[in-house]
Amino acid sequence: MIFTSCGKPAAPVQGQNTDFSMGTAITTTLYGNSEDAIEANLSAVSECLASVDQDISWRMDGSMTALFNENHEAVVGDREEVYRIALDVADKSGGAFDPTVLPISRLWDIGGEGQRHPSDEEIREAMADVGYQAVSLKDGLLKTEAPGVMFELGAVGKGYGLTAAAEQIDREAVSGGILSAGSSILTFGTKPDGSGFRVALRNPRGGPEDRIGIFTLTDLSISTSGDYEKYFIEDGVRYHHIMDPSTGYPAKSGVTGVTVVCDTGLEADALSTACFVLGVEKGAELLKTYGADGLFVDENHHVYLTEGMKERFSLLADSYSVEDIIE
Numbered sequence: 001m002i003f004t005s006c007g008k009p010a011a012p013v014q015g016q017n018t019d020f021s022m023g024t025a026i027t028t029t030l031y032g033n034s035e036d037a038i039e040a041n042l043s044a045v046s047e048c049l050a051s052v053d054q055d056i057s058w059r060m061d062g063s064m065t066a067l068f069n070e071n072h073e074a075v076v077g078d079r080e081e082v083y084r085i086a087l088d089v090a091d092k093s094g095g096a097f098d099p100t101v102l103p104i105s106r107l108w109d110i111g112g113e114g115q116r117h118p119s120d121e122e123i124r125e126a127m128a129d130v131g132y133q134a135v136s137l138k139d140g141l142l143k144t145e146a147p148g149v150m151f152e153l154g155a156v157g158k159g160y161g162l163t164a165a166a167e168q169i170d171r172e173a174v175s176g177g178i179l180s181a182g183s184s185i186l187t188f189g190t191k192p193d194g195s196g197f198r199v200a201l202r203n204p205r206g207g208p209e210d211r212i213g214i215f216t217l218t219d220l221s222i223s224t225s226g227d228y229e230k231y232f233i234e235d236g237v238r239y240h241h242i243m244d245p246s247t248g249y250p251a252k253s254g255v256t257g258v259t260v261v262c263d264t265g266l267e268a269d270a271l272s273t274a275c276f277v278l279g280v281e282k283g284a285e286l287l288k289t290y291g292a293d294g295l296f297v298d299e300n301h302h303v304y305l306t307e308g309m310k311e312r313f314s315l316l317a318d319s320y321s322v323e324d325i326i327e
Contacts (some may be wrong), residue, residue: 012175012192017042021049022057022157022181030177031170031192037173045179048165055079056160058102060153064142069102069150073143082153082160082266083142088134089270092289097274098245098283102152103129110241110250111230117239123248130245155273158184159223159265176218183229186221186265203317204228204256204297212303213315217261223268225276226257226297244277253279255298261309262292280304284325296325 015038017029017054028045032038051213054203056079058065064083068074076083086099103126109115118126129148136143142151153160158181166179166186176189178197187197196218203210204226215222227240227250244251253276260272275283284306287294293308301320303311 003141013038014192015039015042017046019046019049022161023054023059023154024158026179026181028165028176028177028179031189032174037170041169041173041174043150044168045165048168049063049161052161052164054077054154056082056153056157058150058154064313065151065153068142068144068325072145072147072149073141076137076142077140080137080140082156083137083151084085085266086156086270087132087135088138089267089274093278093286095132095245096268096277096286097155098130098132099151099153099155100130100132100135100149101243101245102150103127103148104245104248105152105154105241105319108239108241108243108250110232110239115232117234124254127248130248155225156266156269158182159186159221159267159269161220162186162265183224183226184221184265184269185217185219185223186220189278190218201295201313202226202228202257203320210317212297212317212320213313215259215261215312216314217312220261220263221263221265221268222259223265223272224259225272227276228256242273242276251277253277253283255279255283255296257297258283259291259295260287261294261312262290267292280325294325 013032013035016029018025030038030041048130054060055063056065057063064074089097107118107126134144134146134149162179176191179186185199196216199215199222200211201213203212225242230241231238240250242251258272258275260268262268267290293306294302295309303320303322304325306325
């Protein structure tokens with residue numbers, strides 16, 4: 001869809017398109033001065049997103065990830081970065097983020113048609129096949145000697161896809177844009193009026209339209225992991241979809257949501273997941289390793305910000321209070 005302003009020939013042009021990729025709707029909004037250029041760049045984004053999905057999704061027959069899960073090795077070629085960064089964050093987070101957690105997440109199937117609370121015995125059996133340390137990546141070959149270990153990039157696929165798609169955009173023809181996959185968003189340039197892009201932070205304990213605050217961003221990626229996206233409640237306990245690979249249960253770190261801002265969508269996705277599992281203090285230490293900034297929302301309605309996040313976030317909700325990160 002292209003929206004053109006009337007008047008002078010050089011009036012800004014806005015174009016928007018929505019693709020379904022990596023299991024979610026991804027909306028791309030671009031700004032420029034040429035309808036043809038906007039259309040061409042929207043098409044390039046769509047083609048790239050489809051290609052990424054086909055290459056890395058474990059659900060796609062013939063994808064690199066599916067081949068690894070079937071044959072215990074796969075040549076990852078041009079997609080090596082997503083596997084390398086996933087393993088790097090797994091290592092630096094001490095396994096808080098683990099791309100081999102599929103046996104556990106599939107067992108719980110939270111948000112799916114078969115979601116349930118598995119037995120302790122089932123969880124122990126599934127845990128035997130979880131462990132990023134069993135996977136190696138060398139010279140473009142992803143490999144494991146453990147036949148039960150499987151790779152799953154659902155936690156980082158959207159961010160990686162957005163970054164890859166944004167690299168296909170002609171920045172001389174497109175002055176700015178925002179690519180949104182729900183909890184993963186990428187921004188570059190500015191809006192026609194020169195302002196940055198405003199991204200709302202959802203209240204983890206409110207409705208879909210309830211907001212804690214607003215981020216103002218440009219030339220950055222942002223990712224949020226929260227226990228409100230997919231969950232069920234059983235006997236008064238909330239069981240959400242973000243698994244702690246060390247326990248086989250949904251993570252319990254005292255936080256209800258974590259937002260990470262950094263240069264790439266891939267790292268933002270991986271770090272927000274890892275920080276949700278680690279909690280405020282350990283998560284903040286991990287962010288320093290990558291030069292990223294974060295915001296943590298805890299169960300007591302406290303919002304913790306890293307130094308660099310303070311200038312990007314504005315609090316809206318009176319029921320929450322902003323704190324500094326504990327050093």
